Amino acid sequence: MITDTRPETRPSAGDQSSAIVVARLDAAQLAALPAAQWDLLTRNSLTENPFFDRRQVLASLATVDKGKKVGALSFSVGGALVGLFLFQSRSKIPAPFPVANGLANDYLLNGTPLIDRDHADAVIEKFLDLVRTGGAPAIWAFDDVDLDAAVFQKLRAAVAATGMAWATATPYQRAYLTRLDGGLEEHLTQVLSKNRLKDVRRTMRRLGEAGHIALEHVEDxxxxxxxxxxxxxxENAGWKGEMGTSFLSRPADAEFARCSYVAGLAAMDSLLLDGRPIAMKLSIRTQRTAFTPKIAYDETYKKLGPGMALEYMLIEDFYANDTIDAVDAAATAEGHSALNFFNNHKSMATVILGCRSWQVRLLAWLHDGRETLKKKVLEFRARQAERRHAAPKPDVET
Known part of the structure; x- marks a missing residue:
């Protein structure tokens, strides 16, 4: 296990040939990793993943994932952490063989491993060698990952070169915001439809008539x-509270939020009406992309469209400042509201790799089958709700 506690020790690219030391960690050993090294790896990872930031992961293990069997493969060079693969055996997909599933829950929404950009090739080569030779689980599933991300481009090439098996499952498009060369005006005319832009401007006018509106950014x-x-x-005052899916619906979830969304990682953007937040959007980042996993609005102002107004004001702010380069909607399904405002998308999926092609194909089929069943159930429930709503109400005698 890595025990070096030097705060900013990062091996140079010239150390690629140095022997990589690998350790298999349980949850307690993972929590004992040197904080400064984990933080440095997160900031210098080839593909950014703030959901595997130390504060996110440790808060998860202490609250919503308390007692879950979690493991990790750590890779170090010269005593410095250069790779971290987090996994769990538990999965929503039952499989007839052991699978290392990327660590995930309702709030950890990206299974991309942390790999130092200067040691990516060596770490990936070592990882696949362990998978082939039995030093690591023989089949891996990485949920909710960007197929075009540098980590998975390198992994796929290395898998093909070694003759291992690779498959993807449950594909979807995730909204992604980048800057257009023509600035805000080009964005508004090229990305938003005329009707959408008209709705936005009407919404902003109505909110302005209701009181003083302002955008607030807080990260201190x-x-x-x-x-x-x-x-x-x-969030709890709205439909999520009624459905029992808000953070405050469960004490462990609320504790996770308070412990993980902290200064240095998280920020909150709020639409203020006369100084009071009526729409709020949470973001986390460790490099130059902001990931926005949560949004909520005051439903008493629903007719004024506070959520839409906040999205629009954040687009304005994105073009007015260069603090970040991009925004990832961090949604695990299509249909997110940001699709109406963002100019780009990421091709997301579950990546499955392993030694035996039949296992990889079967696991991909199981993932896709569950997703298909889930959609059919949701469609059925929607039809049932429509029928109940459309059914004539019986006369009530007075």
Whole structure:
């Protein structure tokens, strides 16, 4: 296990030929990894994944994933951490053989391993060698990953070169925001439809008539905890609270939010009406992309469209500042509201790789089958709800 505690020790690219030391860790050993090294790896990973930031993962293991059997493969060079593959045996997909599934829950929405950009080829080569020779689980599933990300481009090429098996399952498009050369005006005219732009401007006018509106960005240690609590309250007051899916619906989930969305990782953007937040959007980032896993709005102002107004104001702010290069909607299904405002998308899927092609194909088939069944169930429930709504109500005698 890695025990070096030097705060900013990162091997240079010239150390690629150095022997890579691999350790298989349980949850307790994972939590004991040197914090500074984990943080440095996150900031310098080839493909950014803030969901595997140390604070996210450790908060998860202490709350919503407490007691879950979690493992990790750590890769180090010269005592410095250069790779971290987090996995769990538990999965929503039953398989007749052991599978290393990327660590995931309702809030960890990206299974991309952390691999130092200067040691990516060596780490990937070592990882696949372990998979082939029995030093690591023989089949892996990485959920909700960008197929075009550098990590998976390199992994796929290396898998093909070694004759191993590769498959993808449950594909979907995730909204992704980047800057257009023509600036905000080009974005508004090229990305938003005329009707959408008209709706946005009408919404902004109505909100302005209701009171003073402003966009607030909070990420400092003094104010962020208060805004996180405001978000939890706002979310719980809406339909998620009624459905029992808000953070405050379960104590462990609320604790996870308060422990993981902290200064240095998280930020809260709020649409303020006369100083009070009526729409809020949470983001996390470790490099130059902001990932936005949660949004909530005050449903008493639903007719004024506060969620739409916040999305629009954030587009304006994105073009007015260069703090970040992109925004990832961090949604695990299509149909996210950001699709109406973002100019780009990522091709997302579950990546499955392993030694035996029949296992990889079967696991991909099981993933796709579950997704198909899930959609059919949702469609059935929607039809049932429509029928109940359309059914004539019986006369009530007075």
């Amino acid at each position: 240690e003094a104010r962020l905890p208060g805004r996180i609590d405001d978000f939890l309250t706002l």
